[in-house]
Amino acid sequence: MKFKSLIITLFASSIFLSIIICIWKMLATLQGVSFKNLNFNLNLLLSLGLVITCVFIGKKFNHNLKIFVLSLLFTILYTFLNENSPMWFSVGIFLLILFFTNKLKKYDLKYLNQDFISEKIVFEFLSLFAIVFFALVILFPFYIMFVTSFKTQTALLINPIDLSIDFSKNIFEIFKSYFVIFKTYDFGRYILTSSYVSVGTVLITLLFAIPAAYAVARLKFFGKTFLSTSILIIYMFPAIVLVIPLYTVFSQLGLRNSVEGLLIVYTATTLPVAIYMLQGYFKSIPKEIEEAGLIDGQNWFGIIIKIIIPLSLPAIASVSLYVFMIAWNEFLFSLMFLDNPKTFTLSRAINHLTGDAETPRQYLMAGSVVVTLPILLIFIYFEKYLVSGLTAGSVKG
Amino acid sequence: MSSSLSKIEKRTAYTLLLPAVCLVFAIILFPIFANVWISFKEVGLKDIRIPEPRAKKIVKNIQDSNSELKIIYKLRNSSLIQDIREVKFSDKLPKNIEPVNLDKRCEFKSQKIKCFFGNWEAGYRENLEIFVKNVNNNAINSKYIKSNKPDLNGKSNNILLTTDFTFKNFKNVFINNNFVELLMTTFYFTFFGTIGAILLGIFAAQLVNQKFYGRTFMRSILLFPYVGPVVALAYTWTLLLDPNSGTINSLLVNYGVIEKPINLLGQKYLIINILGFELKLRLALTTVIFFEIWRYFPLAFLFILARLQAIPKDLYEAADVDGAGPFRKFFHITLPQITAILSILFMIRFIWNFNKFEDIFLLTGGASGTLTLPISVYQQGFAVSNIGMGSAVSIVIVLLLITFMIIYFKLIGKKTNEI
Numbered sequence: 001m002k003f004k005s006l007i008i009t010l011f012a013s014s015i016f017l018s019i020i021i022c023i024w025k026m027l028a029t030l031q032g033v034s035f036k037n038l039n040f041n042l043n044l045l046l047s048l049g050l051v052i053t054c055v056f057i058g059k060k061f062n063h064n065l066k067i068f069v070l071s072l073l074f075t076i077l078y079t080f081l082n083e084n085s086p087m088w089f090s091v092g093i094f095l096l097i098l099f100f101t102n103k104l105k106k107y108d109l110k111y112l113n114q115d116f117i118s119e120k121i122v123f124e125f126l127s128l129f130a131i132v133f134f135a136l137v138i139l140f141p142f143y144i145m146f147v148t149s150f151k152t153q154t155a156l157l158i159n160p161i162d163l164s165i166d167f168s169k170n171i172f173e174i175f176k177s178y179f180v181i182f183k184t185y186d187f188g189r190y191i192l193t194s195s196y197v198s199v200g201t202v203l204i205t206l207l208f209a210i211p212a213a214y215a216v217a218r219l220k221f222f223g224k225t226f227l228s229t230s231i232l233i234i235y236m237f238p239a240i241v242l243v244i245p246l247y248t249v250f251s252q253l254g255l256r257n258s259v260e261g262l263l264i265v266y267t268a269t270t271l272p273v274a275i276y277m278l279q280g281y282f283k284s285i286p287k288e289i290e291e292a293g294l295i296d297g298q299n300w301f302g303i304i305i306k307i308i309i310p311l312s313l314p315a316i317a318s319v320s321l322y323v324f325m326i327a328w329n330e331f332l333f334s335l336m337f338l339d340n341p342k343t344f345t346l347s348r349a350i351n352h353l354t355g356d357a358e359t360p361r362q363y364l365m366a367g368s369v370v371v372t373l374p375i376l377l378i379f380i381y382f383e384k385y386l387v388s389g390l391t392a393g394s395v396k397g
Numbered sequence: 398m399s400s401s402l403s404k405i406e407k408r409t410a411y412t413l414l415l416p417a418v419c420l421v422f423a424i425i426l427f428p429i430f431a432n433v434w435i436s437f438k439e440v441g442l443k444d445i446r447i448p449e450p451r452a453k454k455i456v457k458n459i460q461d462s463n464s465e466l467k468i469i470y471k472l473r474n475s476s477l478i479q480d481i482r483e484v485k486f487s488d489k490l491p492k493n494i495e496p497v498n499l500d501k502r503c504e505f506k507s508q509k510i511k512c513f514f515g516n517w518e519a520g521y522r523e524n525l526e527i528f529v530k531n532v533n534n535n536a537i538n539s540k541y542i543k544s545n546k547p548d549l550n551g552k553s554n555n556i557l558l559t560t561d562f563t564f565k566n567f568k569n570v571f572i573n574n575n576f577v578e579l580l581m582t583t584f585y586f587t588f589f590g591t592i593g594a595i596l597l598g599i600f601a602a603q604l605v606n607q608k609f610y611g612r613t614f615m616r617s618i619l620l621f622p623y624v625g626p627v628v629a630l631a632y633t634w635t636l637l638l639d640p641n642s643g644t645i646n647s648l649l650v651n652y653g654v655i656e657k658p659i660n661l662l663g664q665k666y667l668i669i670n671i672l673g674f675e676l677k678l679r680l681a682l683t684t685v686i687f688f689e690i691w692r693y694f695p696l697a698f699l700f701i702l703a704r705l706q707a708i709p710k711d712l713y714e715a716a717d718v719d720g721a722g723p724f725r726k727f728f729h730i731t732l733p734q735i736t737a738i739l740s741i742l743f744m745i746r747f748i749w750n751f752n753k754f755e756d757i758f759l760l761t762g763g764a765s766g767t768l769t770l771p772i773s774v775y776q777q778g779f780a781v782s783n784i785g786m787g788s789a790v791s792i793v794i795v796l797l798l799i800t801f802m803i804i805y806f807k808l809i810g811k812k813t814n815e816i
Contacts, residue, residue: 119722160642199779221410238752241791245431269423329626368629
């Protein structure tokens with residue numbers, strides 16, 4: 001039993017450590033350090049040695065002293081056995097090992113004697129690995145997007161894996177891509193159009209959805225159940241099956257290439273989910289409050305404005321943010337309806353940039369940063385509301 | 398009394414619902430039905446512009462007299478394929494100014510020139526010249542004359558409103574265009590995309606459901622791929638995977654993992670030799686599926702996490718007492734608790750992946766074996782410019798969707814009671 005869990009601990013932890021070191025090395029490569037070899041096997045051996053010493057020393061020494069000395073030793077050994085590397089890379093390795101040996105704190109021979117311990121250990125390292133894995137897989141593209149926007153075309157062609165930002169250049173040189181997309185490609189206008197369309201969609205959707213949701217939640221009328229089921233069914237139909245008829249009708253009515261046309265379509269496509277989300281919340285408001293309003297002589301307009309809206313502000317915030325996100329990110333309709341650069345939204349403008357194969361990729365990435373950053377900031381700031389909106393609206397995606 | 402109250406209630410309800418219902422009807426339901434109509438017609442992209450008579454007005458001075466002017470109307474039929482019938486023309490002249498030697502087809506009445514041109518065939522062009530003079534022999538302000546815009550109208554057939562129908566589009570969809578492969582690709586994409594997103598979602602939810610430092614931060618960044626705009630993310634991935642100087646290929650080549658770059662998005666098949674067996678992997682399709690999983694697992698994650706947090710803690714405490722390890726806890730407690738939500742999630746994600754357009758369109762444009770039904774709608778309708786065919790493919794999508802929804806409601810109808 002003890003032997004089995006010892007072996008499992010050894011391998012689980014050292015494989016984890018080697019992978020982390022490889023990732024750190026890869027990230028360093030992207031900063032312009034020229035490594036040619038990942039040395040996975042060597043790392044694995046080193047890590048095994050480290051874990052063995054760590055487990056056998058156990059709690060015989062002061063913990064802090066132990067991890068410090070072990071990390072220092074490992075780092076020196078690692079730097080000695082591997083390719084030449086800059087100082088900051090070794091410091092990074094040192095910190096990684098410090099963190100890792102600290103994790104191994106409770107692992108000594110006595111601990112490994114417990115029941116089911118090997119399963120627990122595998123699970124623990126799997127979780128650690130999963131954190132690193134998810135963080136890397138998700139953040140890596142965003143990181144690349146951001147960093148590429150500060151490079152130049154020639155630098156990228158010479159060495160595509162050197163993505164370090166050259167801070168010795170002056171500010172204007174570093175932010176050149178951003179100056180170019182705002183000056184030459186007119187991104188200022190697109191930001192305005194996108195904001196106008198998104199905010200407009202939110203306002204019109206709320207204007208239409210609040211009364212409708214109130215009716216569905218509170219009033220009795222013929223066809224109510226039919227209506228509430230059809231809301232969800234309608235929501236399942238994708239934009240792509242609407243595109244051809246809308247395109248033909250909008251062409252004939254002259255609504256293509258107009259922001260108003262987009263507003264109408266966005267509002268209609270977000271209405272079902274907005275009504276669905278709002279009516280769920282409205283139902284949770286106690287009826288007695290409205291009845292009090294009725295006695296005070298309010299009509300339905302007064303009830304909605306003075307009672308329902310103030311009480312359901314969190315739900316309205318969720319819906320607004322969700323609708324804003326959909327409108328800001330929307331691509332298909334803007335691709336179909338907008339041909340004239342004067343009416344482009346941000347998404348359409350970036351798509352337009354790629355139409356020309358000559359457009360340097362740093363401009364494309366700078367444009368991507370410009371369209372991504374606002375929505376991510378809004379998401380981080382209003383996370384609570386947007387998450388509840390997403391959960392309710394995640395029938396769509 | 399109560400019946401009148403309920404009448405008022407009904408009326409209020411309908412008033413409140415009317416704007417939303419009208420809008421949804423016009424923009425969502427009407428197009429779905431319009432698709433049926435269009436799919437039985439032979440319509441190209443160029444046919445949908447309604448032909449209209451147009452006139453460009455040019456005003457010229459006549460050299461020896463400033464009380465006379467020549468107005469040239471460049472008339473044309475805007476369409477090169479359709480006729481316009483009964484074209485009427487009218488333009489206003491300022492006071493005291495009259496035309497001289499007016500064209501036979503025109504007449505001058507109450508300061509207005511009115512003309513009846515009859516039929517204009519497709520691509521018709523004509524220059525109509527009219528001389529005007531001031532009755533009092535004063536100078537004419539040519540700018541003022543130019544500022545009046547002529548008014549034209551005529552009748553033409555709107556090809557969308559005629560009643561000639563054809564089965565040609567459906568015949569093309571099912572027979573000529575490799576329909577089986579199209580369907581197979583769509584189902585591969587949908588099925589594996591859904592399964593992958595749900596599996597990754599389970600992992601992520603299980604992870605975030607534990608206590609560790611930076612957990613809230615982790616929860617936020619897990620949603621990034623879904624929150625970010627699809628255009629930006631798709632192009633970033635295209636650059637990452639680019640075979641010439643994409644970061645991932647360059648890194649792999651640098652470390653000697655692969656010998657030469659792999660065109661992950663542009664290569665239809667990857668042939669793998671395993672023990673002498675040749676396996677053909679749909680490479681571009683697989684890459685697109687991975688992007689799809691990457692982008693949509695956050696939704697599965699959110700759903701599953703919400704369910705996980707609702708599982709009573711004492712179940713796990715009891716398992717701890719029994720000495721169950723984490724894996725047994727997962728398979729014997731967690732998994733049975735989330736199966737209901739997983740099946741709902743599968744259905745919903747299946748339908749939405751089936752509908753997915755933007756992601757594939759931006760990554761490959763439907764090339765190298767990634768043509769799915771939604772992409773086909775776009776290709777037929779706008780790349781091949783055959784609106785009728787595009788609509789026919791849309792109808793196929795709608796029919797399949799309705800089938801899925803019937804299955805969904807049959808299965809979920811029972812399941813919802815269990816949650």
